[in-house]
Amino acid sequence: MSVSVAEEESGQEVHVPAEIDWHMLDKSKFFFLGAALFSGVSATLYPVVVLKTRQQVAQSQVSCMKTALSLIRGEGFRALYRGFGTSLMGTIPARALYMAALEVTKSNVGTATVRFGLAEPTAAAIANAAAGLSAAMAAQLVWTPVDVVSQRLMVQGCCNSSNPKASDFRYINGIDAFRKIMNTDGLRGLYRGFGISILTYAPSNAVWWASYSVAQRMVWGGVGYCLNKKSEESSDTASNALRPDTKTVMAVQGVSAAMAGGMSALITMPLDTIKTRLQVLDGDENGRRGPTIIQTVRNLVREGGWMACYRGLGPRWASMSMSATTMITTYEFLKRLSAKNQEVFS
Secondary structure, three states, X not given: OXXXXXXXXXXXXXXXXXXXXXXXXXXXXXXXXXXXXXXXXXXHHHHHHHHHHHHHHOOOOXXXXXXXXXXXXXXXXXXXXXXXXXXXXXXXXXXXXXXXXXXXXXXXXXXXXXXOOOOHHXXXXXXXXXXXXXXXXXXXXXXXXXXXXXXXHHHOOXXXXXXXXXXXXXXXXXXXXXXXXXXXXXHHHHOOOHHHHHHXXXXXXXXXHHHHHHHHHHHHXXXXXHHHHHHHHOOOOOXXXXXXXXXXXXXXXXXXXXXXXXXXXXXXXXXXXXXXXXXXXXXXXXXXXXXXXXXXHHHHHHHHOHHHHHOOHHHHHHHHHHHHHHHHHHHHHHHHHXXXXXXXXX
16 A cells, blocks of 8 residues: 555645565565664663663652663663663564564555555555554563563662562573562563553554554655645646655654654553553562552552653653654665565665
C-alpha cells in the first residue's frame, strides 16, 4: 500500500516510495542487518531508559537531571549502562520476533482489508494497528524476562535506600540475576508483570502504528502543499508528478514517528510505571512473590497522589519519541536494504 498525496488545485501529485511488503524481503539479510542496526539504536537510548526506571521506583519525585547527576556522581558513567548486556542479548531475538510478526500481519491484514473494499487510508490504519498489536504480544514472550532481569540491575545500588520494598539481592551480572530470580520465585518471577506488560505494550503499539499511518498522511499533505508551491514559483509544469528526495522521505517518517511516539508515551505512562514497580519491587504481604497491581497503585497514590503514576514521564517521552524516530527511519532503511529487488527504491 503506497501513499500518494494529491493537490487538486495544481493537478500535481506527490509520489512516495512504495511500501515494501514481507514477501519482497530477503529474510536472512533482513534479520542479520536488523540485529546490527537495532543494537546500535538500543545502545544510544539505554541511558535514558535507566534514568526513567530509577525515577519510577523512587518513593519521591526527583527530577531527571538530579537523578542523572546523583547516579554518575555515586556510581560513575558505567551505571548508565548497567544491565545493557542482558538487555541487548534479549533484544535481538525479541526484535526478530517483533519484526516478523509485524510484517506478516501487516501484509496479510492489509491485503484482506483492501479486498473488503475499504479505502486505502482506512485499510492502512487497520493493518498497522493489527500488526502493532500482534508484534507487541509476540515480543513480550522474550522481552518480559529480559525486562525483569535488566531493570533489577538498573536500580541496584539506588533503591534499597530510596525504596525499602526493593529487592535486597545483590546481582553480579545478568546470569547471576537470572539464577537468583529463578531460585527464589521460579519461572513466575521472570514473568512478573507479564499481564500488565501486554496491557501496556499491545494497545500502545496498536495506537502507535495506527497513529503513525495517519500522521504520515497528514505530514505528506503538508509536504505536498509546500512542494507544489515551490513548483508554481519556479513555473515548472513539465511534469504532473512530484517526487520527494530521500532526505524528505526520511524527515517525514521521523516527524510522523515522533508525533505518534510522544502521544503513546503520554497515554500509557501510568501502566508503564505500575509494570516497572511490579517487576522490580517486593511486596509487604506477599514477600518474594511481589506486590499485586492494586497494592502497587495504592502505594503510588500514597506516595505522591495520582501524579506519581507519571514519574519518569520526561525521560520516557524523550526516549519513546527519539526511539520512534530512530526506529522507524532505521526500520524503513533496513527494509530497503533487504529488498530482493532494489528497484523498489524508485
